[in-house]
Amino acid sequence: MRVSGDLREVEAEGKMTIPPWIFYFVLLNHFLGSLARPIYPLPSKLNKDKQKLQTFRPYNIAHRGSNGEYPEETAAGYMRAIEEGADFIETDILATKDGALICFHDVTLDDTTDVTNYKEFNDRQRTYEVQGLNVTGWFVVDFTLKELKKLRVKQRYPFRDQQYNGRFSIITFEEFIAIALDAPRIVGIYPEIKNPVFINQRVKWPGGKVFEDIFVDTLLKHGYKGPYMSEDWLMQPVFIQSFAPTSLIYVSKLIDSPKIFLIDDVTIPTQDTNQSYWEITSESYFEYIKEYVHGIGPWKDTVVPPHDNYLTTATDLVARAHAYDLQVHPYTYRNENQFLHLDFHQDPYAEYEFWINQVGVDGLFTDFTGSLHKYQQWASPQPPADSSANSLLHQIALLTEAYRSQK
DSSP: OOOOSSHHHHHHTTSOOOOHHHHHHHHHHHHHHTTTSOSOOOOOOOOOOOBOOOOSSOEEEETTTTTTTSOTTOHHHHHHHHHHTOSEEEEEEEEOTTSOEEEOSSSBSTTTBOGGGOGGGGGGOEEEEETTEEEEEOBGGGSOHHHHTTOOBOOSSTTSOOTTTTSOOOOBHHHHHHHHHTSSBOOEEEEEEOSHHHHHHHOOOGGGOOHHHHHHHHHHHTTOOOSTTSHHHHHSOBOEEESOHHHHHHHHTTOOSOEEEEEOOTTOOOTTTOOOHHHHTSHHHHHHHTTTOSEEEEBHHHHSOEETTEEOOOOSHHHHHHHTTOEEOOBOBOOSTTTSOGGGTTOHHHHHHIIIIIIOOSEEEESOHHHHHHHHHHHSOOOOTTOHHHHHHHHHHHHHHHHHHHO
């Protein structure tokens, strides 16, 4: 059935009945669209009685949104992840030429946008050094926000659904925040300070501010504050993450929200201090970094190394992190056979079972939020709101955080 431009015509033809509110909603959307601004206004915050964040089981962290279904870091992907049951929606924050903060993973636009389709941008291709390597492409830092809004994003992996390619635009950090705050229940955000060394080399802000300052200013502007499990944090949960330890230490002086130190493969040094994996996971470094961060986010293959696509013996990384009162949120869990080790027999639920019950992690970054949520609903359903055990654990967490903040 074709729906004409005027919904009232369809109703007059007797093909369907349109409630009046739908007609006015369409008119409102048409009006908002004509303003050439995103239809993700900052939240009204009228709903003060949202369902609380679950804290009794490992966190379901929607890695770049529900990007197993939609192109990564898009409004549609984040909304879908919330619908599927994400506890946190995760994003990577980069900066544009004119200093705007956007949600985008790569420093180049090549792999996940249609930038090559725009003749006016043909002369923007550059070669820059990024983390010690020469990289050639169309870089985010060479485009203004207005220019980037022209582009459309696409699915990164060719074996995933391609039907949404070209439908969605890059979103800003503030638009991402608006999606979380407008959710029908409390949903946390998990933004990453992405490639801060490179960004600070290429983008300058007034008053001598740096990337990290603008990042924190944005969080504070929208009410994100408070240590882990504090009242403020539970109302607007956030974890701040980065692979750059100096960035985490810097922002710890600006905001008291919990921070997660990301850890890459054993062969890759930190991007700012050039420390090896062995240095940053040593006892002395854990002793040092625990004063600034609330946990670590390791690549899962550094926790349980594979050999010939089978898992070997797990390291003691999780146990040692827990000994320093650090949470562990490994990345990235994906349903496809290309990413599942053979031990799991093509069953993503078996992988979740292993990591949650045998390894004992505190959160999981997943491309398939719905799968993890279904597993957790089956394996550890939501306890009653008045559960005395759950209440006791919450009180213990509050006392622990109060003690940590006084040290």
